[in-house]
């Protein structure tokens with residue numbers, strides 16, 4: 741996996757390249773549990789994770805927040821009772837960058853180590 745740092749968050753620049761249709765078709769295979777949603781005219785990657793309690797859900801949201809801070813690239817995190825909806829897109833460039841797929845894959849790793857999954 742690409743070693744990303746805050747300084748390398750090219751997806752956070754408005755002129756960074758969006759993934760092409762061909763790249764998208766390949767990258768989405770790596771994260772089969774994620775859905776593509778179109779909002780405000782751009783694509784986003786989204787997945788719902790279920791937990792036994794709100795506390796478990798909140799701990800997961802915090803863990804995803806921590807990997808986001810490491811690279812300076814941030815998701816939308818909707819924390820509810822027993823449920824977290826994670827959405828990745830590159831807001832500066834209004835679309836999907838390769839970084840969003842990398843972060844979705846990292847989110848899956850965080851989820852596989854998370855306590856209280858349902």
Ligand SMILES: C[C@H](O)[C@H](O)[C@H]1CNC2=NC(N)=NC(=O)C2=N1
Pocket residue numbers: 751752753812813814815828829830831832833
């Ligand atoms: C200044 C700062 O680096 C930028 O606003 C970053 C922060 N995190 C970000 N996260 C995401 N997902 N997209 C961005 O465009 C983005 N921009």
